[in-house]
Amino acid sequence: MIRKKNTYSAPALEKGLDIIELLSRSVLGLSQAEIAKELKRSVNEIYRMLNILVARKYIELDTDSDRYKLTFKLLQLSSQHQPIKNIMEKSLPMMREVAQLCNHSIHLSIYYAGKLLVISQVDSPSSFNYSVKAGSNFDLLETSSGRVLLAFQTKEERERRLKRRKLFMNLQKKKSNALAIALEKKFSSKIIHEIVKNKCEVVKSLQVNGVTNISVPVFDHTNNAIAAVTIPFLQRVNRDTNIGLSLAATTKLLKGHSMMLSKKLGYN
Numbered sequence: 001m002i003r004k005k006n007t008y009s010a011p012a013l014e015k016g017l018d019i020i021e022l023l024s025r026s027v028l029g030l031s032q033a034e035i036a037k038e039l040k041r042s043v044n045e046i047y048r049m050l051n052i053l054v055a056r057k058y059i060e061l062d063t064d065s066d067r068y069k070l071t072f073k074l075l076q077l078s079s080q081h082q083p084i085k086n087i088m089e090k091s092l093p094m095m096r097e098v099a100q101l102c103n104h105s106i107h108l109s110i111y112y113a114g115k116l117l118v119i120s121q122v123d124s125p126s127s128f129n130y131s132v133k134a135g136s137n138f139d140l141l142e143t144s145s146g147r148v149l150l151a152f153q154t155k156e157e158r159e160r161r162l163k164r165r166k167l168f169m170n171l172q173k174k175k176s177n178a179l180a181i182a183l184e185k186k187f188s189s190k191i192i193h194e195i196v197k198n199k200c201e202v203v204k205s206l207q208v209n210g211v212t213n214i215s216v217p218v219f220d221h222t223n224n225a226i227a228a229v230t231i232p233f234l235q236r237v238n239r240d241t242n243i244g245l246s247l248a249a250t251t252k253l254l255k256g257h258s259m260m261l262s263k264k265l266g267y268n
Helices: 011-024 032-038 043-055 073-079 082-102 144-151 155-171 178-186 189-198 247-264
Strands: 059-062 067-070 106-112 115-122 201-204 211-219 225-234
Touching: 011 032, 011 043, 011 059, 011 067, 032 043, 043 059, 082 106, 082 115, 082 225, 082 247, 106 144, 115 144, 144 155, 144 189, 144 201, 144 211, 144 225, 189 201, 211 247, 225 247
Parallel strands: none
Antiparallel strands: 059 067, 106 115, 106 225, 201 211, 211 225
16 A cells, blocks of 8 residues: 655644754754744744744743743643653652762653653752753763663664654754764664663763763663663762762662662563
């Protein structure tokens, strides 16, 4: 059976989605003129759409800089989705306990549309704190969380997610740079085997010097990883013995608590 190509179009909807997707990749936000230029549209063409998105609280306008930014509404909507809501509700008590015990921040990430999405995070109780903001998204292979999530899938599902990653990178017109190519080559069967064998990945961050990421899978009844919990570990230079656990002790703590969480989610 030959499937007919979908010829339906919704220009206004596509315009709104284009704006949301563009702003999701911007850290500082974009002005109306910058959005129009990036989307190759006129300023007048996107003016009404911007106003509607602001009114519906999907984006907000910083009146000081005249820049538009995404709000947390999309994250709030996704958190109301029952599977995500369930894991967030059950993971937060565990994350708070781990943060208190090891004196580091911790965040929870899931796979979403070819990327890694951080859905919740808990700050370190320490006055020195490094954390990853909820709502942030990253390349799957550029983070420990993403690699751990990929490692604990079936081979078919892992390949599907990697194909989706490439598809969305192409849609976002991101050319394969040297780092992206190197990451794809490095994520070999040997690396996957090491992550599965160790039930975690402990590796220096590719984004921040001085940070070692400890990332551990969270499983559900399917026995595949549905999320990853990660601690960006900072080795503090301090003689105070109460500043936190060692890297090895923190890894052991996170693995133990992650397994308890997995069992609550039906992992056997």
